[in-house]
Amino acid sequence: MNPILRMDGVSVTYRGSVRPRQAVIDANLTLEPGATLGLAGESGCGKTSLALAVLRLLPRSADVDGTILLDGQDIERLTWGGLRAARWASASVVFQGAMHALNPVRTIADQIAEPIRLHSSERLSAAVSRARVVELLERVEIPARRRDAYPHELSGGQRQRVMIAMALACEPRLIIADEPTTALDVVVQSQVLSLLRRLVAERGIALLMISHDLSVLAASCRRLAVMYRGRLVEEGPAHRLASAPEHEHTGELAAAFPTIGDTASRYQGAGEPVGAAGSTRRPLLSAEGVSVEFTDRHRNRVPAVREVDLDVTGDEILALVGQSGSGKTTLARTLLGLRRPDTGVVHYDGRPIPTSGRRLRDFRGNVQLVLQDPTGALNPRHTVYEAVAEGLRVHGGAADEAARVHEALEAAELRPAEEFAGRFPHELSGGQRQRVVIAGALVLCPRVLVADEPVASLDATVRGEILALLLRLRRERGVSSLVITHDLGLAWNIADRVAVMRAGAIVETGPVERVLIDPEHEYTTELLAAVPSFERSVS
C-alpha cells in the first residue's frame, strides 16, 4: 500500500530581513493510510511549519526543500488548480484555537458547507448540502438546531467539534490536527480527543496530530515523533517513547506532564511546609461563605461562586483546580479584594479585608497577583526595571528602590539582575517574562501570591523552572501561593493542598496525596480520569 504522506528530506527556511531562519531541517516522515502519528515539540520547534508545508500553506517568505508526497502526488509539482483540488479533499486540517480559525461573521453551517460545495463535481442543491452539514454536525455531537450559530455563540469545545466536522466534510484520507485541544480544559479535552480518535478510526483516516503535550499525543496516536530545534530527534511507538525515551528532550517533554500518583514527579519540597509541624498554622487569607453573582444580559442572576470556605495558611502552596468556568478566577479576584462578595466575607490576617484607603493598599502589597500570560501582563514600553519598580512606586515609593528591585529580580532568578534591568519584554523569552511578573510581585515582599494559571502559556521545560521557583519562594521566603489551574498535574507537582471547584462550589479540599490519589468526591475522580497520561497511551 502506498503511504498517504511521505516526506523526504524536507526543510523549511524563512527568508528574514536579517538572515534566513531554518524552521525545519531535513525531516523524514512516512504515514501509512489509517495510521496515527503524534508530532511533539515545544513552541518554535518547527512542528507547525512542517504540518503546513503538507498543503503548501506556508507564507510566501518560506522556502520548502525536499519532497512531500501527499497521496502519491508531489505537492511541490502540482499546479495551483491541482493543489486547490488536493487541499481539504486529500488532507484537511483541524487548527488550534478554533475561535480564530473560524470566520467570526459567518455561520458554522455556512463554513462547513463551503468545502463540500467547492469540491463536489456537480452543483449541489441547497437541500443536499444542508443535509450533509446536519449529518456532519451530528457526527461530532452538535445538535442540528445549532447550525445557524456563529462561532462566538459556541463554547471552546463546541468550536473545536465544528472544526472536526469541517475537516471531515470532504472525507479526506488524512487529517492534520494542530494543537486541537490546547485551549481546552481537561474534561472537554478528553471528550474532543476521544471523538477525534473514534472518527478517524471508524473511517480509516490517517491522523497527524501536533502538540506540545506528549501525553495528549500518547493518548491518541500509535506512533510518536519528537521535534527539537527543527529536527526530528526521535520516532517510535508511543509506548516505547513513554517507557524508554532515547533522546533527552523526549524525557524533558515527558517530565512536564507528570504522572499523578508517581512520587518521582512530585517536586522536592512539595507537601512539606516549612513551619514546624503542629505550630500555629493559622489562616492568612480566608474566604468564609463567599458567594458571587453576575448579571447576564437577560438580567438574570447567575451564581459564579457559591458559599465557598477556603483558607490559605502561611507558607503553603494551595492549588485551586477546576474546569474553565467553574468560578475559580472569580473566587481569586474576590480573595484579592478586586471584587466584593455578595455574601460572606474575606479575611486577611484575622481581619476582614479593607475596602479603601491606606489599609487596602497595604493589603494589596501583601497579597500579589501573577497572571497567566506574561506577554499581556507586561507593558511593552517599560523596561524590566520599570515593570518591577512600578509596584513600589504605587505603594508610595522607597528610598532604596534600586536595591529592592535588584533583590526582587535575584529572587525571581533573573541573574545577573543588572543585565536584565534595562531590557524590554520583547527581548526576553516567555519564561523570563513570567519571572519579571513574579519579580514585580515579590518587590513588595508579599506574604501570599495568587497565581492564575502561571505556566499555562509556557513551554514544557520552562514550566518546570517556574514551578520550582514558586516552591523555592515558599521555602526561602515563606511566601504562600494560591495557584489557580485546570492542570491537575501541576497540583501534583508542587501543591501541599488542593481544593477542587465545580460550578462555583468547592467540592473537596485536602492534602494533595490524599485528594489526587484517593479522591472522595466523584467529580474529582472524573477530573482525574480525564487527564491524559502515558500509562493509558494507546498501544
Place this chain on the structure above:
Amino acid sequence: MTDTRDELETRGPASGPPPLLRFVAAKVGGGVVSLFLVAVLGFFLFRVLPGDPARTMTRSTPVSAEQLAALRHRFGLDQPLYLQFRDFLLNLLHGDLGTSYIYNRPVAELIVERIGPTVLLVGTATVLAVLVGLWMGTRAAWRQGGAVDRWFTSVGLTLWSVPTFWLGLLLLMAFGVGVGPLPGLFPVAGMSSPDVPPGVVARVLDVAHHLVLPCLTLVAVIYAQFMMVMRTSLLEEMGAEYLTTARAKGLREDLVRRRHAVPNALLPTVTLIFLHLGLVVAGAITVETVFSWPGLGLLTYEALRVPDLPLLQGTFIVLAGSVIVMNVLAELIYRLLDPRVRDS
C-alpha cells in the same frame, strides 16, 4: 483567565430572539436626546455671538431708532431670552426655523431648496469615493508593499493633502476654461445652463455635465480616507487564522479575499462611511463656492458673511441632525453586519 463561555459543553442556545426592539428604541431615543441638545446649543451659541442683529440687517441704510425697534419686534429680539427660547423650540417642532435676515424668507424653505443640489453633489461624490476607496484599499492591502500598494497609497495621500480649493481651481482651469489647445470641456459654474432644450433627458444630461468637475474634486480629496482605513483594516485581517483555514479548504485567492477577509475588514469602515454620509448635508463649502454650486454649503457661506443668525442656526441644526441620524443608522447596520455585536 478563564472564559466563562467555555464552561460546560451544555451551554444551551441563546434563549429567545435578541431584544432588537429595545436596542432600536434605545438608539433612537439617544438620537432624539442628542438632537434636542443640538437645538439648545444652536440657539444659545448664536445668541452669544457679538453684534446686534438689527444693526447688521440695516448696515447699508441709515435707520432711525424707531425703525430699529420695529425690526427687533418683528424678529422677536425684544423679548426676554427664555421667551425667545420657548418660541424657538415650539417653532422648531412645527418645522419653522425662523426667517432669514438677508433673504427675508423662511429659513426652512431656503434649506429645502438648497438641500437637493447638495445631496446630489456630495452624495454622489461620497458614494463614488467610498466605492473607489474600498476597492483600492483592498487591492493595496492584498499585495502590501507591492507596486500597486505604493502607487495607490502615495497618490491617495497626495490628493488627500492637497487643499480643496486649489485642486478645484486647477480642474476648473484645465477642464472648464481650457488650457492651450485644450477647449473647455465642462461648464465652470452653477448646476444648469439657462438655454437647455426642453425634455427630461436633456435636463438630466445638462446637470450631469455640470456635476462632473465639482464631483471629481470632492472624490479626489476624500477617497483616500476610505482607502487607508480599508487598507489598514484588511492588513489586520490578513494574518487571521481563518484565512489559512479558507486557503486550506482549497478556495481561490480571490474567493478567500471576497468571502472571508473583506466582510471582516469592512466592519471598521462602516462607522467612517456613515459619519461621512452624515456630513453630506453640510455640503462642501469650498467646492460649492469654487464652482458656484447652489447648495447648502454656498448658503452657509453666504449666511456667514453677514452673519445671518437664523440661517446659520438653521443650517447648524440640519447638519448636526443629519450626522446624528446617520450615526444611529450606522449602529443599527453594524449590528446587522457583525453577529458578535448582536449578542452583546
